[in-house]
Amino acid sequence: MTKKKVLFVATVDSHIELFHLPFLKMFKERGYEVHVATDTDKPIKYCDKKICLPIRRSPFRLSNFKAIRQLKKVILDEGYEIVHCHTPMGGVVARMAGKKARKNGTRMIYTAHGFHFYKGAPAHYWLMFYPVEKYLAKYTDTLITINNEDFERAKRKFGKRCADIQYVPGVGVDPKKFEKKMSAKAKSKLRAELGLKDDDKVLICVGRLDKNKNQGFLIRVLKELLEKDDKYRLLLVGPDELDGKYQKLAKDLGVSKEVLFLGFRKDIPELMQISDVAVSASKREGLPVNLIEAGMAGLPIVALDCRGVRDAIGDNGKCSTVNDRISFVEKTIITKKNNDAYTKSMNYTDHNKSSFGLEVILRDIKRVYYA
16 A cells, blocks of 8 residues: 655755654654655655755745746655645745646645734735735645734635635644753853853843844843843844844944854753743744743743734733833843742743643644644
8 A cells, every 4th residue: 555645845954853843753653654845855854755956045046946846746746645835935836836736636735934924014025925825825725824813814815715724823842841940050050151140130032143033122122231230141042144243233232242142052941941031022923932932941021022922922921012122121120020920920831831832733733634
């Protein structure tokens, strides 16, 4: 008997590795042959076959048309039962490539990890991205959205073109990662390794350094906090995609020693345990895993108010209006002063487990796959 096959498509490996390995594993356990298509031929865990495409993040790269042609042949040759595509260009390339295969029974699923058109988005975002998603909706058997704003908009705008629009709150976070608690001695040791003192007031932001994540705002917030108390420190955890722009900003503001650029790290739970407040300045989010993880770690959260952040923290954090540094500084100070009582009153861990825990999301996605 021929094995059923499933294909996951994304622009880059890191998206699959960070967010979708549990779902690849789930298909393996159900007897599927699992294939993954990204921009490299690097092996990925739980993947039986890796497909390398000349796919690029920029919608203006001509190589994406070549990726469509290559993937169209692969999809037709392999006869997938399901193609599940992710990331904006992964979604475009896969759905364009899979139009003919859908007529043969291949089911095309697209997860929108945050539409680029949203309430308050720049006009050119709407002009560029909305027509594309509207057109591709008719080649999508199931559209998964991960926040309420996108879900409601998709139903209104695409409901006549895509018959199955679902809401699944994110990719799931395993709460077990945050169950092991560090001793005071271990926390002190890790702080010392990073050049931090035990009485430093540590803010943490996890996410790649880019314009949308807006870490420059946090560096400016830190500058103002330091004028009130010289114990504040900021950990920026994630790869730099701006070629040192934020490092230069920190230097220009005279806070280079107080901002720690840590790059990609695998010890996020431990870094959160040595931190006092999780902060976010994103201009938009699909559903921010970093804030969900911060909640599971029991950290107070201060974030700029935007689509996706509201879904992630609800009443469990303090939102500031966009680019309101004064409010952000005030909320950070208040949160730090009332750290223990604030965290306890919000009951972060239980809320996040029941809403965004990996087992909950696996259950929801199974319902989508096998309905």
